[in-house]
Amino acid sequence: MSILKKLLTSAVIAATATAIAGSAHAEDKRIALVVKALGIGFFEAAAKGAEEAAKELGDVEIIYTGPTDTTAEGQIEVINSLIAQRVDAIAISANDRDALVPALKKAMDRGITVISWDSGVAPEGREMHLNPSSNALIGNMIIKLASDHLPDGGDVAVLSASATATNQNTWIEEMNKVKDNYPGINVVATVYGDDLADKSYREAQGLMQTYPDLKAIIAPTSVGIVAAAQAVTDAEKAGEINVTGLGLPSEMAGHVKSGASKSFAIWNPIDLGYSATMIAYNLATDKAKAEPGAEIPMGRMGSVKLDDNNEGAMADPFVYDASNIDEFKDIF
Amino acid sequence: MIQNAVKSREAILALAILAMTGLIATRFPGFIRPANLANVFNDTAPLIILALGQMVVILTRCIDLSVAANLALTGMIVATINTVAPDIPIGLIIAIAISLGALLGAFNGILVWKLDIPPIVVTLGTMTIYRGIIFLVSEGQWINAHEMSEPFKHFPRATIAGLPVLSWIAILCITLFAVIVARTPLGRAFFAVGGNPNAAVYTGIDVGFTRFMAYVFAGALSGLTGYLWVARYAVAYVDIAGGFELEVVAACVIGGVSIAGGIGSVAGAVLGALFLGVVKNALPVINISPFWQLAISGSAIIIAIAFNARAQRQKGRVILKTAEHAT
Numbered sequence: 001m002s003i004l005k006k007l008l009t010s011a012v013i014a015a016t017a018t019a020i021a022g023s024a025h026a027e028d029k030r031i032a033l034v035v036k037a038l039g040i041g042f043f044e045a046a047a048k049g050a051e052e053a054a055k056e057l058g059d060v061e062i063i064y065t066g067p068t069d070t071t072a073e074g075q076i077e078v079i080n081s082l083i084a085q086r087v088d089a090i091a092i093s094a095n096d097r098d099a100l101v102p103a104l105k106k107a108m109d110r111g112i113t114v115i116s117w118d119s120g121v122a123p124e125g126r127e128m129h130l131n132p133s134s135n136a137l138i139g140n141m142i143i144k145l146a147s148d149h150l151p152d153g154g155d156v157a158v159l160s161a162s163a164t165a166t167n168q169n170t171w172i173e174e175m176n177k178v179k180d181n182y183p184g185i186n187v188v189a190t191v192y193g194d195d196l197a198d199k200s201y202r203e204a205q206g207l208m209q210t211y212p213d214l215k216a217i218i219a220p221t222s223v224g225i226v227a228a229a230q231a232v233t234d235a236e237k238a239g240e241i242n243v244t245g246l247g248l249p250s251e252m253a254g255h256v257k258s259g260a261s262k263s264f265a266i267w268n269p270i271d272l273g274y275s276a277t278m279i280a281y282n283l284a285t286d287k288a289k290a291e292p293g294a295e296i297p298m299g300r301m302g303s304v305k306l307d308d309n310n311e312g313a314m315a316d317p318f319v320y321d322a323s324n325i326d327e328f329k330d331i332f
Numbered sequence: 333m334i335q336n337a338v339k340s341r342e343a344i345l346a347l348a349i350l351a352m353t354g355l356i357a358t359r360f361p362g363f364i365r366p367a368n369l370a371n372v373f374n375d376t377a378p379l380i381i382l383a384l385g386q387m388v389v390i391l392t393r394c395i396d397l398s399v400a401a402n403l404a405l406t407g408m409i410v411a412t413i414n415t416v417a418p419d420i421p422i423g424l425i426i427a428i429a430i431s432l433g434a435l436l437g438a439f440n441g442i443l444v445w446k447l448d449i450p451p452i453v454v455t456l457g458t459m460t461i462y463r464g465i466i467f468l469v470s471e472g473q474w475i476n477a478h479e480m481s482e483p484f485k486h487f488p489r490a491t492i493a494g495l496p497v498l499s500w501i502a503i504l505c506i507t508l509f510a511v512i513v514a515r516t517p518l519g520r521a522f523f524a525v526g527g528n529p530n531a532a533v534y535t536g537i538d539v540g541f542t543r544f545m546a547y548v549f550a551g552a553l554s555g556l557t558g559y560l561w562v563a564r565y566a567v568a569y570v571d572i573a574g575g576f577e578l579e580v581v582a583a584c585v586i587g588g589v590s591i592a593g594g595i596g597s598v599a600g601a602v603l604g605a606l607f608l609g610v611v612k613n614a615l616p617v618i619n620i621s622p623f624w625q626l627a628i629s630g631s632a633i634i635i636a637i638a639f640n641a642r643a644q645r646q647k648g649r650v651i652l653k654t655a656e657h658a659t
Contacts, residue, residue, distance in 0.1 A: 039472025039570045068467065069571070163622040192622040197565045197572055199612075202375060206616025209362055230477065230566050234489060251567070254478030329478075 028061045031280045032082045033273060034075060034092040035066035036119065041248050042222065042269045043093070045332030046118075049273030050091075056299060057281055063087060072096035079103040083110055089280035092126075093118035097166055101125035113284040117276040119167055123309055127283060128290040130276055130304060132267040134313035138220070138246070139174025141265050141317045143182055145244040146216040149262045153184020154215030157207045159228050159245075161195040161221040171220050188214070193224045200227035208235055219245035225264060229255035249320050249328035256325045263321035267314065269332055275301045275314050341588045341639070345603045349610055356614040363614060370495060376609025377502035378403075378557045378564075380602055382576070383583040384509045385550030387601040390584055391522040392543045393529070393593030394444060394451035399554045400576035401462035402436045404568075406558030408466045411475040411484075411568040418481035425484065429559035430552050436462060437551015441544035451543075459577065466570050477566040488563050498560055505553065510598045518545060526593025582629075583608050586636040607632065 033050045035043035047064040054060040063082070067074025072095045082090055083106060090107055094100050094116055104114050104125040114121075117130040133141075146156045158175075160168040172190060179187055188211050193200025200223060208214060208231070217232070219225035225247040232241050238260040247264045255261045275298040282288040288296040290310055297303045304312035320328060357364045382399050389396045410429050413420060436458070443454045477485070488498040513519040521542045524532040529539050562568045587604025589596030611632060615625045 039467055039470070041472075041474055044472060068464075189619075191616060194622075196574065197567055198561075198576075201565060202613060203616045205371070205375075206613070209368065210360070210617050210619075226476070226567055227565060251474055251476045254476060254566070257478065 028059050029057075029089065029281060029284055030061045030063060030085075030087045031089045031091060031277055031284070032063040032065060032087045033277065034078055034082070034090060035064070036093050036095050037070040037074075038066050038068055041250060041332055045269035046093075046273030046276070048332075049268075049270035049275075050277040052270070053274045053277035053281070053299060057278075060277070060281055062277065067095075070095050072099035075100055076103045079107060083107050083112065086110070087112060089113035089115070089284040091115050091117055091276040091280045092121065094121045095119070098122050098125075113280055115276065115280055115283065115290070117272060120311070126310075128279070128296070128306055128310040128312065130272075130279060131311060131313045132269075132272050133315060133317050135170045135174050136177075137313070137316055138171045138265075139176075140178050141319075142171065142218050142220050142245055143175045143179055143185065143187075145263055145265060145319070146218050146242065147182040147185050149242050149244075150185065150215055153182075153186065155186050155188045155211050155213050156216040156218055157188050157211060157214060158190040159200060159203055159207065159217055159219040159221075159224045160190060160192050161224060163192045165195075165221075168220050175218075193219075193221070193227060195221055195223040197223060197227045200224040201231045204228040204231035205235070208232070208237065208241065214241055216242040216244060219243065219247070221245070222247050222251060225261070226251050226255065229258075229260040232260045233258055246317070248332060249325055250330070250332060252320070253325050253329040256320070256322055263319055265317040265319045267317050271301055272314060274299065275304070279304065342597065342599050342603055344639070345587065345600070345607065349603065349607050352607075352610060352614075356610075356618060359618045360614075363617060370499070372609055372613045373502075373606070374496050374499045375613055376605055377498045378561055379576075379579060379583055379609060380502045380605040381505050381553050381557050381560075382550075382580045383587070383601040383605040384505055384598065385553035386580045386584050387587075387589050387596050387598070388509075388513070388522050388546045389451075389543075389550045390581075390589050390591060391526045391593060391596050392539075392546045393526045394543055394546065395455065395581065395591075396437075396440060396547060396550045397452065397455040397577045397581075398436070398440060398459040398462055399550060399580055400573040401459045401466075402433055402551055402554035403558040403561060403576070404570070404572045404574075405436065405462045405466050405469070406433045406555040407562035407572060408470055408475070408558075408568045408570075410559045411480060411562045412469060414481055414484045415475060415479045418484070422483055422487045426556065426559060429555045431555070433555015433558060434548050434552035437547045437549070437554065438544070440551065441547030444547065445540035445544040463570065470568070470570065472570065475562075475568040480563070480566060485563050485566050488560050498564060501556070501560065505556075506598060506602055513598055518542070522546060523594055526595075528594070579608060582633050585640070586633060588636075588640060590640065604636075 033047060050062045054062045065078055067078060075095055090112055101122050101124055108114050114126045115128050116126045118132055120129040158172055191203040193203045217228045219228050225243060225245045229243040232238055232243055238258050243261045244264050246266050252261055252264055278298040279296050282296055283290055292306055292308045294306050295303045306312045386396055406429050410425050440455055440458055443449050444451050490497050492500060521537045524537055525539050525542045532539055583605040584601050586607050587600035589600055611629055
């Protein structure tokens with residue numbers, strides 16, 4: 001018994017000693033990349049970018065994590081466990097703008113750098129927010145994509161995610177602001193597929209029935225654009241109705257080939273994960289400070305300039321079409 | 333008596349569907365074009381197939397919440413098989429899907445039968461387990477249209493005599509289940525076990541085994557639907573058919589299948605599924621706010637349950653005439 005006790009005690013001491021030695025030795029900054037849900041191609045690609053940034057910086061360890069479904073509750077649990085692990089920075093793409101604020105405030109109180117990227121958190125819950133692109137640019141881009149292939153104009157409809165999705169609503173709002181710059185383009189409806197393949201498919205079918213003269217469907221969501229393209233193909237209207245919007249090259253490759261989609265856009269998620277990591281690192285090491293007007297360097301992506309809400313835009317969305325889809329479909 | 337009540341219930345539901353379709357046609361005449369109605373049926377086919385399986389499970393006083401997760405897992409696995417070995421014939425793919433689904437269903441069944449765990453707990457658990465396994469199988473990656481072989485995607489859309497294969501499979505399943513439920517000892521056992529498990533034991537029916545078989549049926553149908561779903565939407569990922577299990581249960585409930593077991597019919601389940609199918613397909617074309625869509629689907633379920641409760645209320649027999657007015 002006593003031998004066992006001794007053994008245990010010495011084991012514990014040894015473990016503690018190595019732990020102390022370990023933490024003293026490693027001054028690696030631990031940056032947590034928290035995503036809306038694991039298993040989404042877009043975020044897996046962002047994690048790749050974060051790893052790239054970590055390699056470039058050298059003394060950074062990336063913790064890629066998130067809930068298994070896109071809920072705010074799941075993310076709060078993840079944040080709490082990250083606080084317990086005492087990470088140096090959290091870079092989060094939020095499932096809910098407001099629900100995460102208390103948990104993230106707690107993290108900031110413990111000295112953890114918190115930034116949001118992709119899908120933002122209310123200003124009091126983060127130090128800064130990195131938009132993949134500016135909302136105005138995206139709103140303009142999605143209608144431009146439709147207009148580019150409609151020289152004579154025509155009816156277009158929007159297939160969004162859920163009616164409460166922050167991202168999509170903002171982009172559609174921005175799109176509506178600039179639609180007068182595209183004469184002849186007539187936005188006839190906005191419907192919601194809730195980011196479910198079957199519901200989006202059905203909504204796209206509904207659009208084709210309700211508006212027989214429909215020339216394009218704009219789907220600023222990766223589930224919606226794929227479902228709409230499939231619905232258009234099944235209705236044998238590929239080439240007649242152009243499905244465009246925001247999607248991932250790997251998911252859209254088949255539909256670009258079939259002609260259902262002539263082009264679509266997305267920012268580069270690898271760049272986004274990379275930039276978020278760079279910013280989190282620069283803030284956590286006090287090399288930069290998040291305040292209105294500040295310029296924070298993001299390595300090879302240049303720098304981001306913050307506005308009055310401490311928000312900044314990374315870059316313009318990138319257009320993918322038949323000419324470059326093969327090159328990108330294996331990347332993300 | 334009960335037979336009549338059930339029959340009239342289905343008649344009422346059929347009338348409700350007709351009336352609703354008529355109402356939709358006043359706002360959007362194109363809805364009742366035969367081509368569109370065929371479309372609606374085709375779109376509802378997966379729901380019909382799953383509702384048939386769910387019906388036999390509910391008949392035995394159980395419930396299967398794992399059908400959608402089973403569908404998604406089987407769908408992901410057959411899609412993966414297709415990407416690795418595109419030359420495997422569709423017949424074999426379907427056989428794999430059905431057997432795999434049946435296996436997942438049997439797992440539910442064993443837990444309910446041998447370990448006597450309440451069905452809702454078992455299937456709530458396996459629902460999460462199956463979704464988790466998809467994640468492990470796919471490592472979170474999507475399988476996209478261009479990765480699937482043409483025959484794999486084409487099969488459910490191929491048309492025979494004007495209807496897509498998907499619709500024909502639903503019709504085949506309906507016929508098969510109508511025969512199983514009405515004409516086989518097992519079919520009668522489903523009703524007996526749900527109606528009165530204790531009495532069923534005395535008539536020599538193995539209650540546990542009957543429930544097990546019900547889960548196997550539900551699982552096999554989920555597996556079959558898994559392939560059809562993935563092929564139809566040409567995409568497989570972790571969350572496909574998320575929340576669909578509740579729609580399947582709702583279809584059964586609307587169709588007059590009693591959650592307390594023992595009451596229900598193939599026609600009822602099919603009509604229940606069609607009811608939801610018509611609602612889901614009509615709402616996008618008649619321009620109703622998405623916020624209302626959920627409320628409308630929900631109200632339909634509550635109204636149906638209210639109908640059920642009224643129809644199934646046991647009328648007590650007055651045996652003490654003098655006390656009848658005293659209370």
